[in-house]
Amino acid sequence: MGNRCAVIGVGQTHYTTKRRDVSMAGLVREAALRALEDAELTFRDIDAVVIGKAPDLFEGVMMPEAYLADALGAAGKPVTRVHTAGSVGGSTALVGASLIQGGVHDRVLVVAYEKQSESNATWALSTHLPFTASLVVGAGGYFAPHIREYVRRSGAPAHIGALVAVKDRRNALKNPYAHLRIPGIDRAMVESTPMLWEPIRYLETCPSSDGACALVLASERAATGRPAWVHGTAMRSEPIFRAGRDTVNPRAGQDCAADVYRQAGITDPRREIDVAEVYVPFSWYEPMWLENLGFADLTEGWKLTESGATALDGDIPWNASGGVLSSNPIGASGLIRFAEAALQVRGLAGEHQVAGARTALGHAYGGGAQFFAMWIVGADKP
Amino acid sequence: MPSDLSARHILEFPGGYTRTTGPVIGRFLTELRDGRIVGVRTADGRTLVPPLEYDPHTGDPVTGEYVQVGPAGTVAEWTWVTAPRAAHPLDRPFAWAMIRLDGADTALVHAVDTGHPKAIRAGLRVWPRWRAERVGQITDIECFVPEVTMIVSPVRTEYTVTPGRALTRFLEGVRDGILLGGRCATCDKVYLPYRISCPECGSPIEEERQVSDTGTVTTFAINNLPDPRAPEVPFVSAYILLDGADTPMIALVGGVPAHEVRQGMRVRAVWVPEAERTLSMTNITWFAPTGEPDAELEA
Amino acid sequence: MRAVAVAAFAQTVHTGHDTGLSEPELLLPVLAEVRAKSGLRAFGFTCSGSCDYLAGAPFSFVSALDALGAWPPISESHVEMDAAFALYEAWVRLQHGDVDSALVYGFGKSSLGDLREIMTLQLDPYYLAPLGLDQLSYAGLQAAALGADRAELDAIVRRCRADGRRNPYALDLPDPTEQDDGHAAPITDGAAAVVLVAGDLLREYPRLAYLTGIAHRIEPHYLGMRDLARSPSAADAATAAGVGKGRVDVAELHTQFSHEELILREALGLPPDTLINPSGGPLAANPVMATGLIRVGEAAQRILDGTAGRAVAHATGGPCLQQNLVAVLSEEA
Known part of the structure; x- marks a missing residue:
């Protein structure tokens, strides 16, 4: 809603286990400068900077936007730091877009990053206060029971998770920025890896990455080049401890999708969306989110995956970039989904371009599957 | 309602964060390790230090031109520390100062050891006191001292x-x-553990309601990664809906092989002996099967 | 820009120690109060500010969502900044025109840890944090750069503490002494919330505090690369918010140290007759992450209760006033 907003620049770092060659500032600058180059702009042209990342415990720098502001050319400008758990990358794009949609600025730089190698993701995510410590070990330990419940409800065969793991890693081979590159990956290889949090196998989980992603957003009058136009933006959050909360098919995800589809005039996402970049950190979340986002009926999502519809050559490709399963700098992972959606409708996705993509969904979620951020971008002006 | 419950809580990534420096900070710290201080030139010809x-x-971007500065400099502003903290570079009273090193256009923040606040002033010329063992950290300069007289990054915060x-x-x-829940009168739902407001409607919860220590496993994970809180690998962490509660609790299931745990399995809390109980969830060792028939699960 | 106004403000009775309430428990009555005052139960947008390192664990904002009763799911976001910056985000969201109300809240318990050392963690992780430079020390450097007169600073502390004693929400602090000079804001636990309204909702309230201008700016981080005695970012934000376009009856400034009042008074261009921090300001109560939002709330409250016609609120972030937000509130749109 509000004024028109376009993505006119996208920049990414290469994602890898440990970026030994850069400082934190160097990492975010790499993505930011690539986004500016794509937009044919410099820091001087930017009105405001929005920075997103997941918990500060990852790098042990509290509210690092203070330290990073001048690295992003923000001296003399407004800087905002977003943190909404795993959905933060998506929320960061939406906070940036909001500045344009609200008519406050014409050009906004949005940057999200994580340098997970400075510490350890499981430590940073599982550190609890005394008295409240639960028996959840990392994100996998949290999400595994919900995946088990999905399998029970849907009757999905056990190999669906492996199919997604293979598909996304094959897509990653076509994405020069992707972290996990496993030539020759197949179902047998995935199924030969150990169960970490049954029913989640090792190769059905996302990696831990260093990396940053940046977007340059512009108002209609400042839009240049081949823009991706924002057709809808939505965030939804729900309380984690509500009685009767459906953790398999969260209402916040359904409502968020309904809101963003309404804004974009989409009534049948399966037919009207050409490509989707959806936050799938554990492979089983593809069929779960296919249902939650209305691409398939309840309990039918796995059939869409099994049919190959979500493959790069399917009728509704999901995560052509390789997705979170292939690259996961947590705080940036959501923004990468939003950025890849924009690249697709700009026709700039390179080897993993979906031919003729004109409408794309970017999606992120976080917390106990309770925070959601989504946008729809299109090649045409809304 | 003061309570005696309080605990020391330490947030510390074991071993310290491993910070990569990138080329510019890395160059500075490398020179520092060698006993030299360098700045870098900006496009408009100023020298940034650090x-x-x-x-x-x-x-x-700055230019790639590095220039050696100092090592001496001039104190601009300073503030005196009478009671040094554990993380401070010196364990006796000292000054923090902004030091304009010779040849630099910006000021470096560092400690100055003058022994006494009367010995420091703006304009004082100071020199670095180098550590004998240098590793490439800003603290390779132990502090600055008045003229002629002479990184792994631990992050630790402590809370109560x-x-x-x-x-x-x-x-x-x-x-x-006993296990105390709280009933929201508006939503007619019993929350476990007890809480003072309803997550759904936001109303205050006034009614305490005891729930049973038996319940149903709604779903679970079999964890194959060891954890200090679990007795062995694999262990089962389960969502257990206790009888009388409307929200599940997450707890260990024990007394049964991991692969025999089922969704719908009926379980009961295994309490530690009464004499050993404290104000802690460790009073419940785990939940073990009751042997009742499995509960029906929602479709 | 679209007219946006503060319809309601509430804060906890702040304490200098841990009262045994968790952050969501602190927040609960404050949320109930702004709901009652505004007559609104649900909001078009919700945004909050809090800090994991203050709370001692990741995701400090998650349990606050449960205090809110966020059902059906709400449109919501969070900044790891003082909640005044969450208010800015909400103001931007209201500019879109499709929603007419927003809830903003912030909370913090600085009693849990050593605030002075926790604040070290927001410094440059290569050059400053390894030195262990703490909050009192870097504020000391700024005070030295300013070179303020000690008697003038003492007078500021005395005034703020006296005003704080008259404010039922602030701490009850005695006149400063040698041992307790009061130049640093006290350790405080607390929470605050504000309701913003726009569009048709503006007609529902007999009196509102209109946000006629709001802006924020940041400046370089490293302390040796800026002039600590001045605050160009606060000055720029004040110009953008339109502070100078009218009289200023009251200014609520986010002064965590007494010398910051002098820097900010000059940067904001406040007239000599402006009443500064009549609430006692942060020197009388400083629930970190809510303190800046409380400045907006206190300024708005004076418009709402008719004791001021035009007021300025200021909030800050980063070391030594690195980042500054300025808002102008007025009885007229």
Whole structure:
């Protein structure tokens, strides 16, 4: 809603286990400068900077936007730091877009990053206060029971998770920025890896990455080049401890999708969306989110995956970039989904371009599957 | 309702964060390790010390030109520390100062050891006191000292935390061998553990309601990664909906091989002996099967 | 820009120690109060500010969502900044025109840890944090750069503490002494919330505090690369918010140290007759992450209760006033 907003620049770092060659500032600058180059702009042209990342415990720098502001050319400008758990990358794009949609600025730089190698993701995510410590070990330990419940409800065969793991890693081979590159990956290889949090196998989980992603957003009058136009933006959050909360098919995800589809005039996402970049950190979340986002009926999502519809050559490709399963700098992972959606409708996705993509969904979620951020971008002006 | 429950809580990534420096900070720290201080030139000819990868005012990259500065400099501003903290570079009173090193256009923040506050002033010329063992950290300069007279980055924060009013009430129940929920009168739902407001409607929860220590496993994970809180690998962490509660609790399931745990399995809390109970969830060792027939699960 | 106004403000009775309430428990009555005052139960947008390192664990904002009763799911976001910056985000969201109300809240318990050392963690992780430079020390450097007169600073502390004693929400602090000079804001636990309204909702309230201008700016981080005695970012934000376009009856400034009042008074261009921090300001109560939002709330409250016609609120972030937000509130749109 509000004024028109376009993505006119996208920049990414290469994602890898440990970026030994850069400082934190160097990492975010790499993505930011690539986004500016794509937009044919410099820091001087930017009105405001929005920075997103997941918990500060990852790098042990509290509210690092203070330290990073001048690295992003923000001296003399407004800087905002977003943190909404795993959905933060998506929320960061939406906070940036909001500045344009609200008519406050014409050009906004949005940057999200994580340098997970400075510490350890499981430590940073599982550190609890005394008295409240639960028996959840990392994100996998949290999400595994919900995946088990999905399998029970849907009757999905056990190999669906492996199919997604293979598909996304094959897509990653076509994405020069992707972290996990496993030539020759197949179902047998995935199924030969150990169960970490049954029913989640090792190769059905996302990696831990260093990396940053940046977007340059512009108002209609400042839009240049081949823009991706924002057709809808939505965030939804729900309380984690509500009685009767459906953790398999969260209402916040359904409502968020309904809101963003309404804004974009989409009534049948399966037919009207050409490509989707959806936050799938554990492979089983593809069929779960296919249902939650209305691409398939309840309990039918796995059939869409099994049919190959979500493959790069399917009728509704999901995560052509390789997705979170292939690259996961947590705080940036959501923004990468939003950025890849924009690249697709700009026709700039390179080897993993979906031919003729004109409408794309970017999606992120976080917390106990309770925070959601989504946008729809299109090649045409809304 | 003061409670005696309080605990020391330490947030510390074991071993310290491993910070990669990038080329510019890395160059500075490498020179520092060798006993030299360098700055970097900006496009408009200023010398930044310590060097950044960018001009802090414009965001433009700096030039690749490094210049040796100092090692002496002049104190601009300073502030005296009478009681040094553990993390400070010196364990006796000292000054923090902004030091303009010779040849630099910016000031370096560092400690100055003058022994006495009367010995420091703006304009004082100071020199670095180098550590004998240098590793490439800003603290390779132990401090600055008046003229002629002479990184792994640990992050640790410490807290004293209390459980909050609702959790304290719940843990008091656990100490006495009961599980206390709270019933939202508006939604007619029983929340476990007890809490003082309803997550759905936001209303205050006034009614305490004891729930059973038997319940149904709604779903679970079999964890194959070891954890200090679990007795062995694999262990089962389960969502257990206790009879009389409307929200599940996450707990260990024990007394049964991991692969025999089922969704719908009926379980009961296994309490530690009464004499060993404290204000803690560790009073419940785990939940073990009751042997009843499995409960029906929602479709 | 679209007219946006503060319809309601509430804060906890702040304490200098841990009262045994968790952050969501602190927040609960404050949320109930702004709901009652505004007559609104649900909001078009919700935004909050809090800090994991203050709370001692990741995701400090998650349990606050449960205090809110966020059902059906709400449109919501969070900044790891003082909640005044969450208010800015909400103001931007209201500019879109499709929603007419927003809830903003912030909370913090600085009693849990050593605030002075926790604040070290927001410094440059290569050059400053390894030195262990703490909050009192870097504020000391700024005070030295300013070179303020000690008697003038003492007078500021005395005034703020006296005003704080008259404010039922602030701490009850005695006149400063040698041992307790009061130049640093006290350790405080607390929470605050504000309701913003726009569009048709503006007609529902007999009196509102209109946000006629709001802006924020940041400046370079490293302390040796800026002039600590001045605050160009606060000055720029004040110009953008339109502070100078009219009289200023009251200014609520986020002064965590007494010398910051002098820097900010000059940067904001406040007239000599402006009443500064009549609430006592942060020197009388400083629930970190809510303190800046409380400045907006206190300024708005004076418009709402008719004791001021035009007021300025200021909030800050980063070391030594690195980042500054300025808002202008007025009885007229």
